[in-house]
Amino acid sequence: MTENKKPVIDDANEKRWYVVNTYSGHENRVKENLEKRVESMGIQDSLFRIVVAEEPEIEIKNGKKVEKMKNMFPGYVFVEMKMTDEAWYVVRNTPGVTGFIGSSGGGAKPFPVAPVEMESILRRMGQSDKKVVVDFKVGDTVKILTGPFSGMEGRISSMNDQTQVASVLTMLFGRETPTDINYNDLEKVEG
Numbered sequence: 593m594t595e596n597k598k599p600v601i602d603d604a605n606e607k608r609w610y611v612v613n614t615y616s617g618h619e620n621r622v623k624e625n626l627e628k629r630v631e632s633m634g635i636q637d638s639l640f641r642i643v644v645a646e647e648p649e650i651e652i653k654n655g656k657k658v659e660k661m662k663n664m665f666p667g668y669v670f671v672e673m674k675m676t677d678e679a680w681y682v683v684r685n686t687p688g689v690t691g692f693i694g695s696s697g698g699g700a701k702p703f704p705v706a707p708v709e710m711e712s713i714l715r716r717m718g719q720s721d722k723k724v725v726v727d728f729k730v731g732d733t734v735k736i737l738t739g740p741f742s743g744m745e746g747r748i749s750s751m752n753d754q755t756q757v758a759s760v761l762t763m764l765f766g767r768e769t770p771t772d773i774n775y776n777d778l779e780k781v782e783g
């Protein structure tokens with residue numbers, strides 16, 4: 593009988609994304625603390641990007657539109673790192689950090705975030721390195737592939753190549769309603 597062995601991933605030598613749990617509201621302070629520690633402890637070869645996942649949000653205050661940054665994941669910071677013993681120790685012992693998500697405890701190192709999930713988060717923030725090549729343009733009819741509007745068709749009214757999001761006009765309750773959809777979640781309808 594043969595055993596099914598999972599491929600061994602060398603996290604200590606591979607750059608991956610991990611989720612760090614923080615006290616809610618202290619995400620930016622934790623990011624600053626981590627950046628200072630990377631510099632002062634000379635571990636730039638193990639810790640890379642430190643991201644608080646935020647996206648712009650429009651708020652109406654006293655009749656005026658005010659754009660502010662909204663934290664997409666309160667209480668969490670994303671850290672791109674090589675999971676060496678030293679880097680793991682430094683992050684865990686940074687003031688404001690309560691631990692890693694995906695660790696079973698008892699000294700077990702955490703699991704990394706799936707690259708496709710991290711790519712989606714970075715794209716929402718406009719920080720993605722990867723650009724999706726699309727075959728549709730403004731005015732084309734597209735089918736929505738995922739989410740609450742999955743299977744619906746609509747017409748593209750605008751596209752933002754920076755965030756990789758298209759505004760799609762779909763019919764809801766008898767009227768055209770704009771919905772922002774990631775390029776990855778759209779497919780051109782031929783016809």
